[in-house]
Amino acid sequence: MTRAPVLRSYAIIYLAFLYAPILILPLFAFNDSRIVAFPLQGFTTQWFAEMWSDQNLRTAVWNSLIIALSTATLATTLGVFAARSSVRYAWPGKTGIMGMIMLPLVLPEMIVAMALLVVLLSIGVQLSLLTVIMGHVLVCTPFAVAILTSAFQGLDKSLEEAALDLGETQWSTFRLIILPLVMPGIISSFLITFTISIDEFIMANFLGSGTPILSVYIFGQFRFPARVPSMLALGTILVVVSVLLLVLAEFFRRRGIARTGAKDTGGFL
Amino acid sequence: MNNKSTMIEFRDVQKYYGDYHALRGITASIRAGEFFSLLGPSGCGKTTLLRTIAGFEDISSGAVLIDGRDAASIPANQRPTNMVFQSYAIFPHLTVEENVGFGLRRERLAKEELGRRVGEALDMVGLGGYGKRAAHALSGGQRQRVALARALILKPKVLLLDEPLSALDKKMREQMQIELIKLQRQVGITFVLVTHDQEEALVMSDRIAVMFEGQIAQLDDPETLYRRPKTRQVAQFIGTMNFLPATILSDGAEGAEVEVAGLGRCHIPAAQAPSTASGQGASVGFRPETLTILYEGQTATDRETPGTVEEVVYYGDMTYYDVLLDGVATPVRLSMRNVPGRPVLDIKARTRVAWSADALVLFR
Numbered sequence: 308m309t310r311a312p313v314l315r316s317y318a319i320i321y322l323a324f325l326y327a328p329i330l331i332l333p334l335f336a337f338n339d340s341r342i343v344a345f346p347l348q349g350f351t352t353q354w355f356a357e358m359w360s361d362q363n364l365r366t367a368v369w370n371s372l373i374i375a376l377s378t379a380t381l382a383t384t385l386g387v388f389a390a391r392s393s394v395r396y397a398w399p400g401k402t403g404i405m406g407m408i409m410l411p412l413v414l415p416e417m418i419v420a421m422a423l424l425v426v427l428l429s430i431g432v433q434l435s436l437l438t439v440i441m442g443h444v445l446v447c448t449p450f451a452v453a454i455l456t457s458a459f460q461g462l463d464k465s466l467e468e469a470a471l472d473l474g475e476t477q478w479s480t481f482r483l484i485i486l487p488l489v490m491p492g493i494i495s496s497f498l499i500t501f502t503i504s505i506d507e508f509i510m511a512n513f514l515g516s517g518t519p520i521l522s523v524y525i526f527g528q529f530r531f532p533a534r535v536p537s538m539l540a541l542g543t544i545l546v547v548v549s550v551l552l553l554v555l556a557e558f559f560r561r562r563g564i565a566r567t568g569a570k571d572t573g574g575f576l
Numbered sequence: 577m578n579n580k581s582t583m584i585e586f587r588d589v590q591k592y593y594g595d596y597h598a599l600r601g602i603t604a605s606i607r608a609g610e611f612f613s614l615l616g617p618s619g620c621g622k623t624t625l626l627r628t629i630a631g632f633e634d635i636s637s638g639a640v641l642i643d644g645r646d647a648a649s650i651p652a653n654q655r656p657t658n659m660v661f662q663s664y665a666i667f668p669h670l671t672v673e674e675n676v677g678f679g680l681r682r683e684r685l686a687k688e689e690l691g692r693r694v695g696e697a698l699d700m701v702g703l704g705g706y707g708k709r710a711a712h713a714l715s716g717g718q719r720q721r722v723a724l725a726r727a728l729i730l731k732p733k734v735l736l737l738d739e740p741l742s743a744l745d746k747k748m749r750e751q752m753q754i755e756l757i758k759l760q761r762q763v764g765i766t767f768v769l770v771t772h773d774q775e776e777a778l779v780m781s782d783r784i785a786v787m788f789e790g791q792i793a794q795l796d797d798p799e800t801l802y803r804r805p806k807t808r809q810v811a812q813f814i815g816t817m818n819f820l821p822a823t824i825l826s827d828g829a830e831g832a833e834v835e836v837a838g839l840g841r842c843h844i845p846a847a848q849a850p851s852t853a854s855g856q857g858a859s860v861g862f863r864p865e866t867l868t869i870l871y872e873g874q875t876a877t878d879r880e881t882p883g884t885v886e887e888v889v890y891y892g893d894m895t896y897y898d899v900l901l902d903g904v905a906t907p908v909r910l911s912m913r914n915v916p917g918r919p920v921l922d923i924k925a926r927t928r929v930a931w932s933a934d935a936l937v938l939f940r
Contacts, residue, residue: 463663463665465661465662465663465665466665466667468630468632468652468659468661468665469659469661469665469667469726470667470678471632471652471653472630472632472652472653472657472658472659472727473653473658473678473679473726473727473730474653474654474679474681474682474730475653475681475682476653484667487669488668488669
């Protein structure tokens with residue numbers, strides 16, 4: 308009992324340290340002053356208007372959406388193949404190959420980005436959104452594989468055999484039984500890889516070659532003090548969107564569990 | 577017995593998993609319309625053998641014939657067999673109705689026809705009115721019934737059951753055993769059951785194949801299997817069997833003359849001596865219920881031997897006694913039905929045990 312107050316204050320300090328800066332974001336985004344400092348000056352929405360009137364920002368948002376949607380789609384698709392194959396089938400060199408798929412999780416991204424840049428330039432590939440997408444898929448696929456592996460592992464093998472036994476083909480079994488049952492995993496993989504891609508900076512900076520991309524754009528804007536309030540407005544929007552995505556992912560995960568009556572093994576929220 | 581046609585035939589079926597020899601030359605026939613059980617301890621290959629019928633397991637050599645056709649040429653999804661899985665494999669994202677009607681999807685039936693057949697199948701397993709329920713909300717026994725309805729709706733030639741009752745509690749299991757027998761008589765389909773529960777196999781089957789280590793040790797009807805097991809291993813796996821060492825004095829077509837420890841010299845008819853030489857030396861086996869305790873004033877119809885009660889296990893309807901027969905080192909187990917006027921004996925009590933040479937089985 309005597310240790311409880313210590314642990315409690317530790318927990319409070321920890322949470323404050325983690326979230327207070329993020330709470331500052333909307334505070335100054337609605338503050339009627341170019342200078343980010345207390346005391347607050349009054350309520351305004353001008354920073355949101357100023358932010359949105361910037362043509363570069365809109366291009367960056369558009370580009371980032373293209374990158375993130377493509378990345379999430381590709382990484383999740385690749386993740387489905389890899390996870391399904393590693394869970395269900397035995398093939399030579401599986402451990403090694405799965406290890407290499409997961410390796411980008413721990414490789415320094417900076418090094419990978421540099422290496423990719425050198426290779427791409429030396430074989431004469433024009434840097435574009437496409438090269439950024441390639442980099443992001445590399446970074447995001449391990450996350451997709453990790454999420455989807457647990458989804459496929461939760462699947463009873465005899466469900467597939469039962470469908471086959473009842474006359475379905477391999478493909479219709481996949482479509483009618485496997486896919487619906489791993490759908491919550493696919494959705495959360497999609498949302499998480501999307502989120503990772505949206506705020507990824509290193510690959511976007513190295514492989515984007517000056518194309519306006521949201522993370523790179525924000526980094527650039529911070530050099531101009533006058534632009535900071537509208538970046539805080541942008542940040543506020545991104546935080547809100549991230550939280551919404553997370554809630555959405557959790558909603559689908561729980562609905563999937565409720566629909567199949569499986570045991571809840573803990574999610575994000 | 578032989579007027580029924582053969583539904584499934586195994587011809588020297590061999591199966592290797594790498595170095596592991598899972599099926600070691602299975603040759604057997606399953607007749608059309610019979611309730612056939614594959615019985616054995618876990619790892620004996622019974623499930624593997626069942627799965628070769630379903631098409632989920634390839635065989636290394638030999639052949640499996642289903643209704644006269646070599647099964648190797650029929651992919652799993654086109655075989656005239658359906659399976660009830662140990663885990664039931666109910667599709668959790670579908671309703672009971674959708675589960676049961678799943679196999680009919682390819683037949684593209686009109687909605688009314690589909691509904692009618694699903695309804696019939698559900699009625700057959702006693703789940704009428706459950707169609708709209710979510711599959712995952714069902715109890716174990718109900719899942720079992722859904723799995724049965726789902727497999728039977730396609731009117732397969734053979735229904736394969738992979739330990740379908742092992743997940744149910746004792747009461748439910750006994751009830752489902754009876755229901756399955758009735759269902760099998762009603763639909764007339766060949767049932768092949770895999771089980772490790774000897775009692776379940778005895779209760780339900782027309783014939784049982786007892787398997788050990790990838791081989792069929794004995795294939796017979798339940799009564800023959802119980803009364804005249806061919807090996808000690810089969811005898812021990814099915815029910816309880818007492819063994820006493822014996823010496824064969826003469827062995828002929830009419831039977832064998834043997835000297836049995838504690839029982840003396842007796843003649844065992846040839847029908848009670850089905851085994852071939854095992855190399856372990858001869859012994860005589862008998863079931864607990866073939867021995868009877870003689871109370872004061874009772875006389876044996878055949879023979880009697882004195883002994884001492886070592887242990888008493890009271891089961892309510894039955895009492896099991898371990899009795900040390902005079903001149904024998906290890907006690908034998910015998911069972912007595914408890915009826916009024918027949919007191920339960922105490923430990924260390926002296927008693928007389930009646931037995932008959934007709935109930936003895938000789939293992940060579």
